[in-house]
Amino acid sequence: MACARFATLKAIHGPWTHSQHLHPRIQTSGIVRAFSALKSPPSTAVFYEKHGPPDIVTKVIELPPVEVGPKDVCVKMLAAPINPSDINRIEGVYPARPPLPAVAGYEGVGEVHSIGSSVKGLSHGDLVMVSPPSPGTWQTHVVKDKDLWHKIDSSTPVEYAATITVNPVTALRMIEDYVDLKSGDAIVQNGATSMVGQCVIQLAKLGGIHTINIIRDRPGSDEAKEKLKKLGADVVFTESQLDVKNVKGFLDNLPEPALGFNCVGGNAASLVLKFLRQGGTMVTYGGMAKKPVTVSTSSFIFKELTLKGFWLQKWINSDKKEECREMIDYLLGLVRAGKLNYDMELTPFSEFETALDKALGKLGSQPKQVIKF
Numbered sequence: 084m085a086c087a088r089f090a091t092l093k094a095i096h097g098p099w100t101h102s103q104h105l106h107p108r109i110q111t112s113g114i115v116r117a118f119s120a121l122k123s124p125p126s127t128a129v130f131y132e133k134h135g136p137p138d139i140v141t142k143v144i145e146l147p148p149v150e151v152g153p154k155d156v157c158v159k160m161l162a163a164p165i166n167p168s169d170i171n172r173i174e175g176v177y178p179a180r181p182p183l184p185a186v187a188g189y190e191g192v193g194e195v196h197s198i199g200s201s202v203k204g205l206s207h208g209d210l211v212m213v214s215p216p217s218p219g220t221w222q223t224h225v226v227k228d229k230d231l232w233h234k235i236d237s238s239t240p241v242e243y244a245a246t247i248t249v250n251p252v253t254a255l256r257m258i259e260d261y262v263d264l265k266s267g268d269a270i271v272q273n274g275a276t277s278m279v280g281q282c283v284i285q286l287a288k289l290g291g292i293h294t295i296n297i298i299r300d301r302p303g304s305d306e307a308k309e310k311l312k313k314l315g316a317d318v319v320f321t322e323s324q325l326d327v328k329n330v331k332g333f334l335d336n337l338p339e340p341a342l343g344f345n346c347v348g349g350n351a352a353s354l355v356l357k358f359l360r361q362g363g364t365m366v367t368y369g370g371m372a373k374k375p376v377t378v379s380t381s382s383f384i385f386k387e388l389t390l391k392g393f394w395l396q397k398w399i400n401s402d403k404k405e406e407c408r409e410m411i412d413y414l415l416g417l418v419r420a421g422k423l424n425y426d427m428e429l430t431p432f433s434e435f436e437t438a439l440d441k442a443l444g445k446l447g448s449q450p451k452q453v454i455k456f
Contacts, residue, residue: 280344
């Protein structure tokens with residue numbers, strides 16, 4: 084039976100202003116609609132005035148009140164993740180970043196605290212997420228135009244609502260957009276313990292697609308293998324296990340993969356290429372090892388491999404916001420049904436410095452850090 088195909092959906096990156104990402108607009112009362120000028124109380128925010136190492140250039144400060152306009156929605160933030168792209172924006176190395184000074188963060192979830200006089204369809208207490216993602220979510224309250232908030236089911240766990248866009252959407256789009264996969268086909272990926280990697284395993288399994296997974300050699304790798312297999316991984320290998328001439332000997336009865344995902348680079352990317360079948364495609368969406376992707380001449384000439392890149396920022400700059408939100412609702416539906424889950428650690432905002440250190444790798448391997456406000 085042909086596998087159920089995921090809907091092809093795209094998003095729009097809505098407009099935002101410097102004042103919106105820098106200054107939160109907050110309400111501490113239960114006011115739902117504003118008929119006169121509405122001001123926000125001060126907000127606590129992670130702020131930076133220059134680019135550099137995040138643990139050096141960021142500071143937690145109080146920001147002054149700002150006006151809540153007629154089309155604005157004031158949201159009391161509940162949770163926001165620390166993603167690698169957030170780190171890169173603060174460092175100044177990410178291609179798309181807000182002007183300085185800025186409040187950090189890019190995705191997150193909260194509950195509606197107050198709304199402008201022209202806003203329809205949202206009420207006090209509604210659970211909403213930033214959609215599409217936009218700057219300034221690492222603060223206690225955020226005001227953005229109504230069009231930048233997406234109402235979601237109130238039973239959704241906030242940590243999943245906060246993290247559903249950047250990583251799960253990346254996984255789904257890469258599965259959907261590059262190769263016409265059918266039930267029984269296979270994907271190979273490195274970085275399989277990452278949030279994207281965990282989502283790839285589960286989303287592929289729902290479509291009857293096998294996954295071949297590569298992880299780093301490190302303490303606890305056996306436990307990591309078992310965890311990924313419980314998510315639905317067919318096979319999991321450490322990089323050292325694949326230090327052989329013919330990696331395809333490990334496939335047993337699995338088909339040669341038509342599609343590969345690389346978020347590491349260096350040797351780990353070469354291993355993905357070795358697994359790919361004739362005419363296969365490798366999609367690179369990250370470079371955690373900070374090493375280049377090296378491809379042999381024979382891979383191009385004799386295997387006719389294709390190399391692509393995926394950048395979520397470019398994808399969400401398209402013009403299909405509503406289709407994107409349908410996809411987000413689909414993914415959150417899987418979460419609520421227990422069919423999609425991934426490792427995270429919720430850390431109180433009061434312990435932000437610790438969460439940042441963990442996200443920077445200063446305390447060893449850690450799950451995705453999610454700030455809880």
